[in-house]
Amino acid sequence: MIDFNALKTRAAAAKPIVAQLEDSKRVPDFSIMQDGLLFDYSKTTIDRDSRDLLLGLLETAGVAAKRDAMFGGTAINETEGRAVLHTALRNLNAGPIVVDGEDIMPSILETLAAMEAFAADVRTGAYQGQGGTITDVINIGIGGSDLGPVMAVRALSPYHDGPRCHFVSNIDPGDVAEVLKNCDPIRTLVIVASKTFTTIETMTNARTVRDWMAKSVSDPAAQFAAISSDLDKTAEFGIAAERVFGFGNYVGGRYSVWGPIGLSVMLAVGAAHFRDFLAGGAAMDQHFRDAPWQENLPAMLALVGLWHSHACDYATRAVLPYDNRLGRLPAYFQQLEMESNGKGVSMDGAPLPFHSGAVVWGEPGTNGQHAFYQLIHQGTRVIPCEFMIAARAHEPDLQYQQELLIANCLAQSKALMEGRGMDVARKIAASKGFTGDECERQASHRVFQGNRPSVTLAYEMMTPFVLGQIIALYEHRVFVEGVVLGINSFDQWGVELGKELATGLEPVVTGRQSTDGQDASTTALVDFLRGKGA
Ligand code: F6P
Numbered sequence: 001m002i003d004f005n006a007l008k009t010r011a012a013a014a015k016p017i018v019a020q021l022e023d024s025k026r027v028p029d030f031s032i033m034q035d036g037l038l039f040d041y042s043k044t045t046i047d048r049d050s051r052d053l054l055l056g057l058l059e060t061a062g063v064a065a066k067r068d069a070m071f072g073g074t075a076i077n078e079t080e081g082r083a084v085l086h087t088a089l090r091n092l093n094a095g096p097i098v099v100d101g102e103d104i105m106p107s108i109l110e111t112l113a114a115m116e117a118f119a120a121d122v123r124t125g126a127y128q129g130q131g132g133t134i135t136d137v138i139n140i141g142i143g144g145s146d147l148g149p150v151m152a153v154r155a156l157s158p159y160h161d162g163p164r165c166h167f168v169s170n171i172d173p174g175d176v177a178e179v180l181k182n183c184d185p186i187r188t189l190v191i192v193a194s195k196t197f198t199t200i201e202t203m204t205n206a207r208t209v210r211d212w213m214a215k216s217v218s219d220p221a222a223q224f225a226a227i228s229s230d231l232d233k234t235a236e237f238g239i240a241a242e243r244v245f246g247f248g249n250y251v252g253g254r255y256s257v258w259g260p261i262g263l264s265v266m267l268a269v270g271a272a273h274f275r276d277f278l279a280g281g282a283a284m285d286q287h288f289r290d291a292p293w294q295e296n297l298p299a300m301l302a303l304v305g306l307w308h309s310h311a312c313d314y315a316t317r318a319v320l321p322y323d324n325r326l327g328r329l330p331a332y333f334q335q336l337e338m339e340s341n342g343k344g345v346s347m348d349g350a351p352l353p354f355h356s357g358a359v360v361w362g363e364p365g366t367n368g369q370h371a372f373y374q375l376i377h378q379g380t381r382v383i384p385c386e387f388m389i390a391a392r393a394h395e396p397d398l399q400y401q402q403e404l405l406i407a408n409c410l411a412q413s414k415a416l417m418e419g420r421g422m423d424v425a426r427k428i429a430a431s432k433g434f435t436g437d438e439c440e441r442q443a444s445h446r447v448f449q450g451n452r453p454s455v456t457l458a459y460e461m462m463t464p465f466v467l468g469q470i471i472a473l474y475e476h477r478v479f480v481e482g483v484v485l486g487i488n489s490f491d492q493w494g495v496e497l498g499k500e501l502a503t504g505l506e507p508v509v510t511g512r513q514s515t516d517g518q519d520a521s522t523t524a525l526v527d528f529l530r531g532k533g534a
Contacts, residue, residue, distance in 0.1 A: 001060075002057060002060060002061060002354075002484060002485070002486065004310045004311060004354060006053055007050065007053055007054065007307065007310065007311035008310075008311050008313075010049065010050045010053060010311065011045065011050070011307065011311035011312045014045035014046075014047065014050065015045070015047065016045070016450075016451045017042075017043055017044065017045055017417045017451055017453065018417060018418060018450070018451070020042075020045070020047060021042060021043075021417075026042050027040070027042045029048075030042035030044075030046070032295055032296075032297050032300060034284075034287050034291075034297045034469075035283050035284075035287070035469065036459055036460055036466070037297070037457060037458075037459050037466065037469050037470070037473075038456075038457070038458045038459070039297050039300070039301065039455065039456075039457055040455060040456045040457075040458070041300065041301075041304050041455045043413055043416075043417050043453060043454050043455070043456070044304055044307065044308075044384075044453040044454075044455065045307075045312070045451070045453060046303075046304065046307055050307065050311070051294070051303070054303040054306065054307060055293050055294060055303070057303070057306065057484050058293050058299060058303075058480070058484070061483050061484045061486070062483070063299070063480055063483045063484065066479075066483045067288065067289065067479070067480075067483075068289075070084050070085075070087070070479065071085075071087060071285070071289060072097075073085055073097050073098055073099045073104075073250070076490070077252075077488060077490035077491060078347060078488060079488055079491045079493070080249075080490070080491050082249055082250055082490070083099045083250040084250060084252065084255075084490050085097060085099065085104065085248070085250040085251065086250075086251045086252065086255035086256065086258055086259075086475070087281075087282075087285050087472075088104055088105065088108055088250070089108060089247075089251065089256075089258035089259040089278070090258045090278035090279070090281040090282045090285070090468070090472070091282050091285055092109065092112075092278065092282070099248070099250055104248060104250070107248075108247075108259070111245055111246060111247065111259070111260060112259075114245060115245055115260055115263055115266060115271075116266070116271040118225070118243065118245075118263075119162075119263065119266045119267050119270070119271055119274075120271065122134050122137075122162070122163065122189060122267055123161075123162045123163070123267065123270065127189075129186050129187045129188060129189065129217070129223050130186045130216075130217045130218065130219075130222075130223070131184065131186025131187045132186075132187060133187065134163050134187055134188065134189045135163055135164060135184065135187045135188070136163055136164045136165075136166060136182070136183045136184065136187065136188045136189070137162075137163050137164070137165045137166065137188070137189045137190075137191060137264055137267050137268075138166045138167075138168060138179055138183060138188060138189070138190045138191070138209060139165065139166070139167050139168070139191045139193055139263075139264040140168045140169075140190065140191065140192050140193065140202055140205045140206050140209060141167075141169060141191075141192070141193030141194055141199075141202055141227075141261070142169040142170070142194075142199055142201045142202055143169075143199075143253055143254065143335060143339075144195070144252065144253030144254040144255070144256050144257075144261070144335065145193040145194050145195060145199075145202065145227070145253060145256065145261055146167055146169040146193070147254075147328065147331055147332045147335050148254075148256065148257025148261060148262065148265075148332060148471075149165075149167065149193070149257060149261060149262060149263075149264045149265050150167045150169075150328050151257075151326075151328035151329055151331070151332040152257060152262065152265045152277070152467060153165050153167075153264060153265055153268045153269075154325050154326075154327060154328055155323075155325050155326050155328075155329065155462060155467050156265070156268070156269050156273065156277075156325075156462075156464055156467065157325055158325075158394040158462075159268075159269040159270075159273045159464065160268045160269055161268075161269070161270065162267045162268045162269065162270065163189070163267060163268070165264045165267065165268050166179040166182065166183065167179070167264075168205050168209070169201065169202075169205075170201065171200065171201040171204060171205070173208075175205075176205050176208050176209065180209070180212055185212060185213045185215070185216040185217050185220075185223075186216055186217055188213070188223065189223055189224075189225065189267075190206070190209050190210075190213070190223060190224045190225070191224075191225045191226070191227060191263055191264060192206045192224060192225070192226045192227070192228075192234075192237070192239070193226075193227040193228075193260075193261055193263075193264075194227070194228055195228060195229050195230075195247070195249075195251075195253050195256065195261075196228070196229070196230060196233075197226070197228040197230045197233035197234055197237070198230075198233070200499070200502070200503070206224075206237070210224070221238040221239060221240070222240070224237075224238075224239050224243065225239065225243040225244070225245070225263070226239040226243065226244045226245070227244075227245050227246075227247070227260040227261055227263060228244070228246060229246055229247050229248060229249055229251075231244060231246055245259075245260035245263060246260065247259045247260050247261070252490050253492075254335045254336050254339055254340065255336075255475060257471070258277075258278060258281060262274060262277075265277070269464065273464045274464070276463065276464035276465045276468070277464040277465065277467055277468040278468060279465055279468060280463075280464065280465035280466060280467060280468020280469040280470075280471075280472070281468040281469070281471060281472035282468075282472075283465075283468075283469060284297070284298070284468070284469045284472035284473050284476065285472060285476075288472075288476045297473055298472075298473050298474075298475075298476030298477045298479075298480060299476075299480050301455070301473065301474075301477040302476075302477045302478075302479075302480035302481045302484070303480075304384075304455055305317065305358060305477065305481055306481055306484060308358070308384040308453065309355065309357070309358040310354060310355065312382070312384075312453075314358070314381070314382050314383065314384055315355075315358065315359055315381075316358055316359040316360070316361060316381075316383055317358050317359075317360055317383065317384045317385070317386060318330075318360075318361055318362045318368075318376065318383050318384070318385045318386065319333050319360060319361070319362035319386050319388075320362050320363070320364070320365050320368060320385055320386060320387050320388070320412075321362075321364050321365070321387075321388040321389075322364065322365040322366070322387060322388060322389040322390075322405050322406070322408065322409040323364060323388060323389070323390060323462055324364050324367075325462065326364060326388065326462070327363075327364050329362075329388075330360070330361060330362035330363060332471075333360050333362075333474055334360050334361065336474055336475065336478055337357055337358070337360045337474070337478050338357060338359065338360055339492050339494075339495070340357070340478045340482060340489040340490070340492075341356055341357025341358075341478060341481055341482050341485065341487060341489055342356050342357055342494060343356050343357075343487040343488065343489075343494070344356065345487070346485075346486040346487055347486055347487060347488050352485065352486070352487065354485070356485060356487060357478075357481060357482075357485070362386075365387070365405070365408060365409055365412065366405065366408045369408065369412065373412065376416065376452070377415060377416065377448055377452070378447075378448060378449070382452055382453070383452075384452075384453045384454065384455075385412070385413070385416065385452075385453075385454040385455075386454070386455050386456075386457070387409050387412065387413055387454055387455070387456040387457070388456075388457045388458075388470070389405070389406055389409040389410075389456065389457075389458050389459075390402070390458075390459055390460065390461050390462050390466075391406070391458070391459070391460050391461065392460055392461040393405075393461075394461070394462070409456070410456075412454075413454040413456060415448065416450070416452035416453070416454055417450060417451065417452065417453075417454070418448075418450050419447075419448035419449050419450015419451065419452070420446065420447060420448040420450070421447065421450075422443060422444070422447055425443040425444070425445075425446035425447045426439060426440070426443040428443070428446055429442035429443040429446060457470065457473075505518075505522075505526075508526055509526060509529070509530070509534055510534075511530060511534075515527070
């Protein structure tokens with residue numbers, strides 16, 4: 001049974017980070033280098049003893065056995081009776097992986113080859129829309145069928161040499177309308193991406209786009225492709241089997257960018273770069289399986305996370321990529337971490353005796369510095385930060401700007417750690433001409449508490465391989481945290497209630513049903529919105 005009390009005691013008594021860094025061995029000992037990715041967690045309050053306690057959690061929770069069960073195809077998603085094998089999508093040389101008595105690798109490789117052939121046809125113009133070569137691709141999907149592609153296409157834009165990619169996810173009519181404004185139906189390919197092919201947002205948007213296309217294209221279905229694990233439903237929608245790319249139910253939505261859900265990424269950057277992305281993920285898988293825990297990047301990132309969430313009781317953590325093209329990475333990690341580890345009961349159904357996963361949020365730097373970093377530096381809540389930074393820009397002529405970006409990133413983690421005491425603040429206030437009580441008052445506003453933790457991931461350049469490494473790193477980090485917390489990281493029952501109630505409210509909002517039986521607040525809101533146009 002996991003008990004965080006010893007860790008809480010150690011966290012409360014931990015030496016300040018600045019003092020810990022006086023140990024000349026700390027930086028090499030509290031950082032990990034894996035395949036060009038440097039993970040530095042020396043700017044945390046974790047010391048060697050607390051790290052030993054944290055490592056003990058992995059043993060107590062049986063993480064190694066669970067990890068091997070996951071890679072081996074055991075149905076570790078117990079509430080849905082499913083194996084968890086998104087890793088098989090990228091582990092192309094792994095040999096047979098057997099699920100329910102069947103080797104799943106041949107069909108994964110076959111689907112990858114079909115995606116590659118289709119992507120090549122679209123990119124070269126061998127596949128055409130009614131008006132010729134495809135210039136625009138619209139991916140319609142939501143959650144895991146959107147966030148992975150949208151994040152990766154933007155992250156890899158220096159490699160983008162295929163058609164323009166657009167993403168429609170929200171049921172909000174404004175989302176689809178904005179995208180359609182910029183597309184020519186006769187040269188647009190539409191991908192309907194939905195694991196279940198039932199999600200109301202996706203299916204509604206798919207019908208809207210089909211209607212839009214039907215106004216200009218004689219056979220709109222010929223310009224549609226589908227990605228789903230329900231091939232009957234894609235056929236019902238009218239999409240020809242040769243443009244349907246399936247995947248097994250051993251791939252969860254938020255883990256699905258590695259397979260057919262990544263088709264828009266492949267169309268954007270080409271199959272070779274997509275394979276580099278897979279290779280980055282596979283390299284991280286191998287490292288996760290082989291490296292001893294203390295040198296194991298996903299395991300240590302997870303333990304740092306647990307230290308902050310369950311020993312220090314910090315409720316949230318910020319993901320702060322210093323890379324503008326990683327603008328959707330925090331949202332991607334939000335789904336990955338919060339849909340996976342935001343659970344109220346342990347695997348056996350008993351209420352969790354501690355909090356579930358941390359709240360994850362963030363924005364790219366340096367923009368965030370001019371928005372919410374104020375609270376991170378001086379607010380009363382401590383927010384552990386996860387910085388990401390590349391040494392090299394994709395724009396060699398603008399490398400100086402990259403260096404300014406690096407300086408900013410390093411300055412933030414340093415400022416968080418070192419803070420600024422009252423003595424220095426007093427001198428600053430005095431230098432501005434303040435004296436006496438006013439000097440004290442002004443100085444107190446300029447104090448930074450310091451000792452605020454952060455980790456930094458650094459790499460040479462954001463390439464498809466590095467992106468694959470980072471995504472797989474976070475996937476395994478979430479897995480390890482979930483195993484230690486004793487929860488099922490692979491179901492998402494928490495999204496069901498809202499979906500059910502939305503279905504029930506639809507006839508009320510459209511006026512086909514009265515508000516009888518609704519609560520008073522919902523009734524008043526329906527009345528207001530209906531009065532204003534609903
Ligand atoms: O509502 C949550 C969810 O099921 C996510 O887990 C998933 O990524 C998303 O909806 C989309 O689901 P689908 O791919 O089946 O449309």
